[in-house]
Amino acid sequence: MSRYLKITGAVVVVLTILGGVAYRAAPVQDALMRTGVAAMLGSAPETFDGLQIVVCGSASPLGNNPDRAQACLAVVTPEHFFLVDVGARSPMRIAQAQLPMNRLTAVMLTHFHSDHIAGLADVNLASWVAGRQASMQVYGPQGVETVVAGFNQAYRLDRGYRVAHHGEGLLPPSAGPMKAVTFQPGLVWQDDDMTVTSILVDHHPIDPAVGYRFDYRGRSVVISGDTNASDNLFAAAAGADIVFHDALARDSLDIMQNALAKAGRSSFAQIVADVSDYHADTRTLEEAATAAGIEQLVLYHLVPTPMNSLTETMFLRGLSDKTLLAHDLQIFELPPESEEISIR
Numbered sequence: 001m002s003r004y005l006k007i008t009g010a011v012v013v014v015l016t017i018l019g020g021v022a023y024r025a026a027p028v029q030d031a032l033m034r035t036g037v038a039a040m041l042g043s044a045p046e047t048f049d050g051l052q053i054v055v056c057g058s059a060s061p062l063g064n065n066p067d068r069a070q071a072c073l074a075v076v077t078p079e080h081f082f083l084v085d086v087g088a089r090s091p092m093r094i095a096q097a098q099l100p101m102n103r104l105t106a107v108m109l110t111h112f113h114s115d116h117i118a119g120l121a122d123v124n125l126a127s128w129v130a131g132r133q134a135s136m137q138v139y140g141p142q143g144v145e146t147v148v149a150g151f152n153q154a155y156r157l158d159r160g161y162r163v164a165h166h167g168e169g170l171l172p173p174s175a176g177p178m179k180a181v182t183f184q185p186g187l188v189w190q191d192d193d194m195t196v197t198s199i200l201v202d203h204h205p206i207d208p209a210v211g212y213r214f215d216y217r218g219r220s221v222v223i224s225g226d227t228n229a230s231d232n233l234f235a236a237a238a239g240a241d242i243v244f245h246d247a248l249a250r251d252s253l254d255i256m257q258n259a260l261a262k263a264g265r266s267s268f269a270q271i272v273a274d275v276s277d278y279h280a281d282t283r284t285l286e287e288a289a290t291a292a293g294i295e296q297l298v299l300y301h302l303v304p305t306p307m308n309s310l311t312e313t314m315f316l317r318g319l320s321d322k323t324l325l326a327h328d329l330q331i332f333e334l335p336p337e338s339e340e341i342s343i344r
């Protein structure tokens with residue numbers, strides 16, 4: 001080894017040791033944290049002038065992957081912010097994406113399976129703390145009032161503690177409980193630029209279950225919720241720019257079911273088998289999407305939840321390159337009156 005390399009190596013070792021020592025020093029830690037917090041506070045995303053969809057959860061309950069929260073998609077424009085379902089871990093994704101909780105328009109539920117509603121209380125609290133002055137509205141088909149009443153009751157004491165601690169000025173008590181809005185399938189919400197329509201889907205025996213179509217300044221996105229491939233959904237989705245669709249990877253599911261049965265875990269194997277008849281087999285979706293004139297098909301609510309790149313690849317088996325698998329924190333941007341879709 002040359003003398004030069006020896007000296008360089010020694011310098012690197014000394015700097016590493018000094019760095020390690022400094023990292024344990026309180027003033028250095030404080031300075032690093034100050035810089036980090038300031039960077040976080042100063043990095044609010046710019047408002048996109050158009051229709052933006054943020055993936056705040058792409059998983060189903062089957063399979064545990066900490067990189068994928070359960071079902072949640074955010075539909076954001078300069079004037080609107082809707083959350084479609086708020087499954088477990090999605091409040092963390094919503095915070096990471098720095099979504100504008102101070103101006104949450106409403107939560108739209110597709111149905112009331114736990115993986116679509118588990119985050120309701122955290123989303124309610126986060127938007128209340130962010131300055132919401134009226135009750136958070138939770139839209140859904142028949143049954144939403146039962147879900148909302150239950151959450152409101154379970155978190156009644158929590159709301160009381162927080163108002164007592166932070167004061168009514170910061171947390172207006174009337175804005176604490178959520179408000180259920182029950183609808184029949186059809187027009188759900190409308191203003192000059194945005195129309196939200198709900199669509200009956202096939203998630204039997206969970207009835208009713210709906211998907212949603214959002215139309216905004218010449219652009220459109222459809223979110224299926226949990227469903228088999230449904231003629232009703234694809235009819236309502238005709239000509240949409242993007243459809244986010246529930247998706248089941250049959251080959252992966254079969255391997256899981258066989259492995260569970262072989263391992264003697266028969267009740268879990270039975271659950272896996274039951275699941276397969278009320279989600280959409282990926283192989284049925286592309287043709288239906290193309291026939292309906294849909295520009296971009298994106299698979300989300302992935303059954304089973306992919307754990308790694310191998311199972312992600314298996315999910316897209318037999319599909320064209322054009323169909324995408326959603327990832328948490330992915331953002332789809334649709335400028336108004338255009339055909340452009342950018343993904344980041």
Ligand SMILES: [Zn+2]
Nearest residue numbers: 111113203226
């Ligand atoms: Zn479901």
Ligand SMILES: [Zn+2]
Nearest residue numbers: 060113115226
């Ligand atoms: Zn689900």
